[in-house]
Amino acid sequence: MSKLKIMLGLLCLIGSGLKAQQTLEVAALQDAAATIQQQVELSALLAYAATDLAGQGKIVVDDALAAAMVSGDMLVEYQAAVDLVLAMDFSAAQTATELFSAEYASAMLELGMSVDELADASAAMMSTSIVAEMASTADTRPEGLALQNVLGNIAVTEDDRLRYNNALGQVSKYAQLSGAFFAASNDAALTSSIDAYVDANAIMIGDYSTVEYVFDTDEYIITWAIQGEGTGWTNYTSGNQASADDLYEHAQLLYTGG
Secondary structure (H helix, E strand, O other), X not given: OOHHHHHHHHHHHOOOOOOOOOOHHHHHHHHHHHHHHHHHXXXXXHHHHHHHHHOOOOOOOOOOOHHHOOOHHHHHHHHHHHHHHHOXXXXXXXXXXXXXXXXXXXXXXXXXXXXXHHHHHHHHHOHHHHHHHHHHHOOOHHHHHHHHHHHHHOOOOHHHHHHHHHHHHHHHHHHHXXXXXXXXXXOHHHHHHHHHHHHHOOOOHHHEEEEEEEOOOOEEEXXXXXXXXXXXXXXXXXXXXXXXXXXXXXXXXXXXXX
């Protein structure tokens, strides 16, 4: 399976899922950000197509990838939308649903940045695909010489490997957290239990300092500064957990469009 196609699939997932009651300012920010995101996704697709054509001896026209450029107007619109949202006053979470929704939004932002880092880190590792393709047809002396020239200019280092693996680990981490917080925000039994707990203990739910999720026990641990220690809720969203096999099967469906 093409790693680039998997990356494009991942990029398309960012921003899917939870739908909020948006203000006009937040909706405008979403639109402005999505416009730039679409340009970046298009650039990856066009770069893939241009590389494939070049490998067939096709010569693309000047500025063939110009359609994927990010214009100055796009950036100005995005920056203006950012300024408006930064100036807004968002009150602290009042319910467990709001708490988990906020954590979900934060984790999804981290996931998006992690996917970007993985895309960058993958570039060095993907140079091996060029080597593999050339090696598969290097059965003549000129082709062997061309392969040697490429090998002299392409190096995959230990730093490249570590950066790639670290980026992959971060995507895994924030994908798990995003899914967990989204599931929690929609679990009425869990949010009702937390709301009842904070009411009984005179805790302001918006004063929480950390929210953790432990996959092995399906436990949400919330720490409030007033308590100084975490309180856990276990086995509410275990039915939402996905195995590595589930992930692989879903990737295949995304790849094939099934």
